[in-house]
Amino acid sequence: MERREFLKIFGGATVASSALLTACKKNEQEEQLKKQSEPPTDLMTMRKNPATGDNVSLLGYGMMRLPNLPKKVDTDPDVIDQEMVNRQVDYAIEHGVNYFDTSPAYCQGKSEAATGEALSRHGRSSYFVATKLSNFAPQTWSREASQEMFRKSLEYLKVDYIDYLLLHAIGGTSRDLNGRDLDSHQTFNARYMDNGILDWLVEQKAAGKLRNLGFSYHGDIAIFDMLLQWHDEGRYHWDFVQIELNYLDWNYADEINPSNTDAVYLYNELKKRNIPAVIMEPLLGGRLAKVPDFVVAKMKAQRPESSIASWAFRFAGTPEGVMCVLSGMTYMEHLRDNLFTYSPLEPISADEDAFLMEVARDIYNLKTIPCNECNYCMPCPYGLNIPGIFSHYNKMIQEGNLPQSRQSETYKRQRRNFLIGYDRSVPRLRQADHCVACGECLSHCPQRIDIPQQMHKIDVMVENLKRNGAVEDKAE
Amino acid sequence: MLRRIRTFLAAIVFLLITLLFLDFTGTLHTYLGWMAKVQFLPAVLALNVVVVALLVLLTFVFGRIYCSVICPLGIMQDLLARLNRKKNRYAYSPARNTLRIVVFVVFVAVLIAGFGSLAALLAPYSSFGRIAQNLLQPIYLALNNLLAMAAEHFGSYAFYEREIWIRSLPTFIIAAISFAVIAFLAVRGGRTYCNTLCPVGTVLGYISRFSIFKVVIDEEKCRNCRKCERNCKASCIDIKNHTVDYSRCVACGNCEKQCLFDAIKYKLSLASPQVVNKESDKPSDSADAGRRNFLIGAGLAVTSVTLAQEKKKVDGGLAIIEDKVVPERTTPLTPPGSLSARNMQQHCTACQLCVSECPNDVLRPSTDLDKLMQPTMSYEKGFCRPECNRCSSVCPTGAIAPITLADKSSIQIGHAVWIKKNCIAVEQEMDCGNCARHCPVGAIQMIHPDKDELQPMIPAIDESRCIGCGACEYVCPARPFSAIYVEGHEVHKVN
Numbered sequence: 001m002e003r004r005e006f007l008k009i010f011g012g013a014t015v016a017s018s019a020l021l022t023a024c025k026k027n028e029q030e031e032q033l034k035k036q037s038e039p040p041t042d043l044m045t046m047r048k049n050p051a052t053g054d055n056v057s058l059l060g061y062g063m064m065r066l067p068n069l070p071k072k073v074d075t076d077p078d079v080i081d082q083e084m085v086n087r088q089v090d091y092a093i094e095h096g097v098n099y100f101d102t103s104p105a106y107c108q109g110k111s112e113a114a115t116g117e118a119l120s121r122h123g124r125s126s127y128f129v130a131t132k133l134s135n136f137a138p139q140t141w142s143r144e145a146s147q148e149m150f151r152k153s154l155e156y157l158k159v160d161y162i163d164y165l166l167l168h169a170i171g172g173t174s175r176d177l178n179g180r181d182l183d184s185h186q187t188f189n190a191r192y193m194d195n196g197i198l199d200w201l202v203e204q205k206a207a208g209k210l211r212n213l214g215f216s217y218h219g220d221i222a223i224f225d226m227l228l229q230w231h232d233e234g235r236y237h238w239d240f241v242q243i244e245l246n247y248l249d250w251n252y253a254d255e256i257n258p259s260n261t262d263a264v265y266l267y268n269e270l271k272k273r274n275i276p277a278v279i280m281e282p283l284l285g286g287r288l289a290k291v292p293d294f295v296v297a298k299m300k301a302q303r304p305e306s307s308i309a310s311w312a313f314r315f316a317g318t319p320e321g322v323m324c325v326l327s328g329m330t331y332m333e334h335l336r337d338n339l340f341t342y343s344p345l346e347p348i349s350a351d352e353d354a355f356l357m358e359v360a361r362d363i364y365n366l367k368t369i370p371c372n373e374c375n376y377c378m379p380c381p382y383g384l385n386i387p388g389i390f391s392h393y394n395k396m397i398q399e400g401n402l403p404q405s406r407q408s409e410t411y412k413r414q415r416r417n418f419l420i421g422y423d424r425s426v427p428r429l430r431q432a433d434h435c436v437a438c439g440e441c442l443s444h445c446p447q448r449i450d451i452p453q454q455m456h457k458i459d460v461m462v463e464n465l466k467r468n469g470a471v472e473d474k475a476e
Numbered sequence: 477m478l479r480r481i482r483t484f485l486a487a488i489v490f491l492l493i494t495l496l497f498l499d500f501t502g503t504l505h506t507y508l509g510w511m512a513k514v515q516f517l518p519a520v521l522a523l524n525v526v527v528v529a530l531l532v533l534l535t536f537v538f539g540r541i542y543c544s545v546i547c548p549l550g551i552m553q554d555l556l557a558r559l560n561r562k563k564n565r566y567a568y569s570p571a572r573n574t575l576r577i578v579v580f581v582v583f584v585a586v587l588i589a590g591f592g593s594l595a596a597l598l599a600p601y602s603s604f605g606r607i608a609q610n611l612l613q614p615i616y617l618a619l620n621n622l623l624a625m626a627a628e629h630f631g632s633y634a635f636y637e638r639e640i641w642i643r644s645l646p647t648f649i650i651a652a653i654s655f656a657v658i659a660f661l662a663v664r665g666g667r668t669y670c671n672t673l674c675p676v677g678t679v680l681g682y683i684s685r686f687s688i689f690k691v692v693i694d695e696e697k698c699r700n701c702r703k704c705e706r707n708c709k710a711s712c713i714d715i716k717n718h719t720v721d722y723s724r725c726v727a728c729g730n731c732e733k734q735c736l737f738d739a740i741k742y743k744l745s746l747a748s749p750q751v752v753n754k755e756s757d758k759p760s761d762s763a764d765a766g767r768r769n770f771l772i773g774a775g776l777a778v779t780s781v782t783l784a785q786e787k788k789k790v791d792g793g794l795a796i797i798e799d800k801v802v803p804e805r806t807t808p809l810t811p812p813g814s815l816s817a818r819n820m821q822q823h824c825t826a827c828q829l830c831v832s833e834c835p836n837d838v839l840r841p842s843t844d845l846d847k848l849m850q851p852t853m854s855y856e857k858g859f860c861r862p863e864c865n866r867c868s869s870v871c872p873t874g875a876i877a878p879i880t881l882a883d884k885s886s887i888q889i890g891h892a893v894w895i896k897k898n899c900i901a902v903e904q905e906m907d908c909g910n911c912a913r914h915c916p917v918g919a920i921q922m923i924h925p926d927k928d929e930l931q932p933m934i935p936a937i938d939e940s941r942c943i944g945c946g947a948c949e950y951v952c953p954a955r956p957f958s959a960i961y962v963e964g965h966e967v968h969k970v971n
Contacts, residue, residue: 382953383797420636424628428858429797436900436908436953456913463914467863 039339044096047323049276051239052211054128054163056324058317059342060099060278061092063115064106064374065328080107080114088335089118095339098127099324101278102157103168104149105134112156120158129157130164130278132216133201135191138177143195150204164278165201165210166242167192170227171219173443181443184220198236216242216280218446221261228269240323241270242278244446246288247315247356249281252364259448267319276323282316283309283327285372292366292398295359302355309334310341315356318347368394369454370447377441377451385430386441386451392425393458406468415465422462432459478729478742482544490551496870497608497832498616500638505833505870512829512872514546515601516676521592521823522874535680539687539727542680543670549600550670550726552607553662557709560663564706568714571721576671576678583675590818593848596826600674601872603654605827606849610651613832614640639857643831643840647849666709671724681723690745691725691732693718697739704731704740713740798955800856805890807964808842809853809944811860812887813868813876816967817847823875824850830867830876836860838946839867850875853889855946855962860889862916862945885917886971890944890964892920892937898959901932911935911948911960920948935960943971 045058067081067088089100102115112131119127131153133146140149153162174187182190192198204210215238217224230236244253245263253260270277283289289309291299299308316325325342329335348356371390380386396402396418403414422431435455445451489511496508512518519527531542543550579598587595596602617640624635642648661668670677684690693704695718705713708731712724731740807817811830814820826849831839836858841849851867853860865884868876879887892911900906912920912935919941922933935948937960944962952958 379795381795383795385794417633420633423636424624430794433914433951434910434953436906436910438906438908459913466861 039095039336040343041095043343044339045317045342045345046096047276049212049240049323050274051276054212055098056128057096057098057342058322058325058345059092059097059313059338060101060130060324060326061089061097062280062326062328063100063102063111065330066107066111066114067330078108078110080110082114082117085114086118086121088329088332089115090121091332092329092335092339093122093126096343097339099130099164099278099326100127101130101164101326103132103134104153105132105168112153116157116159124159128163129159130166131157131162132166132168133192133197134168135172135174135187138174138190141191141195143197143200146195146197147200150201150209154209161208162210164212164214164240167198167215169218169446170215171217171221171223172446173219175440175443184223187443188223202236212239214238214240214242214275214278216278217266218244219448220259221265224261224266224269228273231273231275238275240276240278242280242326243267243270244281245277245279245316245319245322246282246284246312248284248288248360248363250315250360251357252360255364256370257448267321271319271321274321277319277321279316279322279325281372282325283312284370285374287368287372287394288312288363290395290398291359291363292400295362298355298359302352306341307337309337311356311359313338313341314346314348315353317342317345366397368397369449371449372447374446376444376446380435381438381440382434382436383430384432384435384455385426386455388426388430389432389455389458390449392422395425396421403465415468419462419465432456432462435459477732478727479733480729482541482727482729485545486551486554489545490548490555493548493604494608494612497605497829498613500613500617500620500832500835502833502835502866505866509870509872512601512827512870515872516542516547516680517599517601517825518827518872521825522872524874531680532683535683536687538689539684539691539722539725540677540680541727543667543677543726544728547600547604547676548608549604549658549674550667552604553658553667553669554709554728556659556662557666564703566666566706566708566711568705568708568716569711571712571724572672576681579673580675580678590822591846592821592824593826593842593846593850595675596824596849597650597654598673598675599825600670600676602825602827603651603658605825605829605832606647606651607655609828609832610642610648611655639837641837644843644849646843647826647828647841650849666711667724667726670726671710671712684725684727685722687722688744688746689727689742690722691720691727691740691742692745693720694739694741697737699737699739701736703734703736707731707734800958801956802854802856803949803958803961805962805964807890807966808844808847809890809946809962809964810968811839811851811853811867811876812884812889812943812968813865813871813879814889814968815877817964818966820850820875821847823873825873825875826850827872829870829872833866833870835864835866853946855949859946859950860944885943888943888965888969888971890962891939891942892944892948892960893963894935894937895957895959895961896934898954898957899934900954900959901934903954905932907932908953909933909935910951910953914947914951915942916945916947917941917943919943941971 046055047058048054049056067084069079069081100115100119102111104112106112107114115129119129133149135141140146154160170188171184172187173184174182176182176190201210201213205213215227227236227238231238243263243266245267249263251262251264253262267277289307289312291308296308299311313325313327316322327334327338329338369390371387371394373387373391375387377386399417401414401417401421403411403418405411432455435452437452437456439452441451492508493511496504496511499505513522513524514527514531516528516531519531535542544554545551583595583598617638620635621637621640624637627633627635658669671681693713698715698718700715702715705715709728710724710726712721713731714721727742729742732742810817810820826841828841828849830851831841838853838855838858838860839851840854842852862885863881865879865881868879871877896902900908909922912922919938920935923936925931925934944965946962948960949958949962952960
């Protein structure tokens with residue numbers, strides 16, 4: 001802290017003295033510089049919701065990764081830094097953001113209240129709020145529990161109506177209260193149909209308790225297609241749909257995981273029906289902001305002053321059928337960077353599109369594990385830190401520390417970095433070797449990663465690394 | 477001159493041997509391992525004739541310089557004695573030969589009877605080892621962990637964190653007490669421990685009576701100022717009679733430096749020794765209470781640092797992992813290379829060098845009375861990994877004989893035992909197989925009980941292949957009681 005303060009003062013003094021020296025001459029230039037460090041407040045790209053005529057900001061605030069207060073002890077529970085949330089929400093609204101997306105499940109259930117707290121300080125007409133009928137625990141699936149969930153959302157968000165309500169993450173599988181595995185159809189029916197809750201929501205819409213009804217989709221494409229078919233048949237009307245879209249998933253989603261569907265298909269299906277798309281995971285949980293060095297070099301060569309993340313946001317915002325791109329902006333820097341990107345949006349050109357497809361291929365070829373650290377799989381009953389393990393593995397790939405061949409010159413350094421980094425990121429008792437393949441996590445993963453299989457792969461790799469070091473050390 | 481060479485060498489030796497105990501990365505023992513092996517008692521226990529002969533010869537020629545520059549506990553006492561800045565504070569005291577001999581005889585008897593750990597309480601090298609491992613290594617690790625934090629912050633892999641934990645409370649307490657007692661004695665009266673309790677001091681003292689080089693007083697030059705006597709930390713110079721008790725002199729050279737008249741010199745002298753045997757009053761320096769409090773305080777500070785580290789465990793958002801309970805093994809485990817429980821018990825001086833080396837947190841001092849402080853194994857924090865033989869390569873006493881990795885893969889230190897009532901395959905009817913997946917020798921296969929295909933698979937252990945490494949016990953998900961654990965072998969078998 002002291003050092004930071006010192007630097008602040010020292011830096012300030014330097015700036016002040018240099019300003020004095022150059023005085024008036026550079027005044028104009030300085031004004032210019034100042035403008036560059038602050039995003040404009042009046043240039044946000046807006047998109048129209050064709051049904052309601054809502055003018056929605058292209059940048060939406062995802063309230064899933066809210067900032068926490070620093071913890072004294074690791075075992076303390078997470079506490080949301082409300083003051084910071086308020087500041088960032090104020091700043092976002094000031095700069096034209098008007099779409100806020102939360103859920104009863106986010107931030108261990110604390111996101112809605114924090115969102116409500118921050119938004120209620122602004123006029124009700126200055127923002128649209130989206131929340132969900134979440135579906136994680138079968139305990140919440142009854143009609144009564146679902147209605148209670150909706151009522152609680154209104155209460156936490158301190159509003160009389162919800163602007164955008166979503167059926168949360170349709171297309172997934174689950175395990176019911178009796179431990180029976182349900183496929184995606186059974187899950188959807190058990191959650192939304194058998195209890196009549198979808199019809200109830202339609203009634204609520206008629207009663208003005210919610211203005212737009214839609215769903216967010218991960219997983220089995222059959223469910224997605226079924227719901228759109230219902231739309232075509234006039235059985236239900238979807239005012240909007242939330243899909244995962246980014247330059248990696250555009251064409252490579254099914255290559256990364258055969259049971260997933262390319263974003264290009266999802267988007268086009270919506271576009272055909274003129275249903276506005278809300279985009280989630282434009283940055284893949286930050287993975288598209290942390291790309292390998294050679295990709296960084298390529299991107300900066302084209303746009304040296306734009307951030308790596310801005311490429312992903314421009315890509316997600318370019319299609320006209322996209323109403324809003326959600327970003328879980330934990331830090332002010334993220335917010336500021338995204339505001340720059342979308343104030344206003346400079347659409348991706350055809351050349352740039354081709355370039356990003358090339359980048360997508362490069363990233364796909366790295367064979368990272370497509371985990372976005374959403375933490376839906378957690379807590380693992382056996383104590384594993386699943387996202388932590390995947391994140392370490394991916395980081396090692398990105399940093400070029402995934403040991404390939406024992407014959408290579410870099411093997412020794414890579415081995416050391418991999419093992420030290422592993423213990424650093426994940427305590428030993430939470431590492432992959434403790435996975436018993438119970439499969440509890442499988443139905444929770446929106447990316448449909450075969451978690452036990454990946455754990456086993458990493459475990460075998462680590463075990464080999466540990467053993468091979470000794471033989472090699474001996475040979476030296 | 478003698479003093480200068482002595483302090484220089486002692487400082488180097490002390491630094492290096494301390495580092496040997498502190499290092500957890502397994503790099504230093506390759507270069508410094510010999511320093512433990514040239515210690516007198518470990519060499520005797522390892523039946524290392526060459527080292528013992530050399531040390532005896534060294535003492536016979538030069539006196540007890542072993543005690544001044546080779547023995548880490550001796551050097552530590554000299555360092556601690558410097559804390560007391562009072563000048564001219566020593567005085568001659570007659571040798572307490574009866575006490576010395578009684579202590580020595582008891583020590584040898586206990587050692588021969590096979591109670592190595594009881595004898596270890598008095599042994600100088602292992603006392604130092606325990607102090608270094610229990611009191612110094614936590615500090616060293618804490619500093620290392622700070623560096624690791626910094627390295628992590630800057631994305632470097634130069635340092636990595638190690639968990640700090642008390643491996644055995646009794647051993648920790650013994651180390652703390654022996655440090656307090658030895659420090660107290662050293663600060664108050666110099667080499668009191670070395671010349672009354674230390675069995676190595678007694679043996680070497682006997683030899684050094686006849687040593688060729690020794691401190692000699694020139695009665696003609698001596699003005700009886702007693703400056704040498706008052707600065708002799710061994711209290712062995714008697715100016716009244718102009719004699720030196722060579723059985724206690726550790727050839728430190730302090731007297732030579734103090735003498736203004738060139739009357740006392742370390743030199744070749746073949747004259748027969750004059751030994752004063754009569755006992756009289758103890759020297760009457762009172763304890764420096766403030767210093768003692770400081771030392772106790774320092775001990776407490778180390779404890780609280782360790783405890784604070786213990787608390788910092790579970791991260792938020794993660795399932796709490798219940799700590800495993802150490803199983804009560806009918807036969808405790810001893811590391812591969814130790815040959816048998818008896819060999820361990822007879823040879824180990826409980827110096828903790830293996831414990832401080834173990835990279836998998838498997839080794840820890842035993843709490844059983846008959847092998848107190850001697851290493852035993854358990855698998856809550858890791859298992860005895862196939863690529864590691866560090867304990868066998870550092871042990872100076874032959875309690876853990878050197879083995880190769882190939883040897884290790886065939887030494888059966890124990891065998892795995894399945895406990896049906898704890899196994900999640902039985903209890904929760906769940907397929908697991910984590911033990912079988914991790915067995916490095918393929919001694920476990922998963923089978924359907926009663927050939928019933930519908931029932932979850934349970935482990936079938938081939939005891940003849942099991943080497944007792946504990947991989948299965950470590951990864952077993954049943955908590956706090958593992959469903960599979962390793963039972964030790966009293967005599968290790970080779971597969």
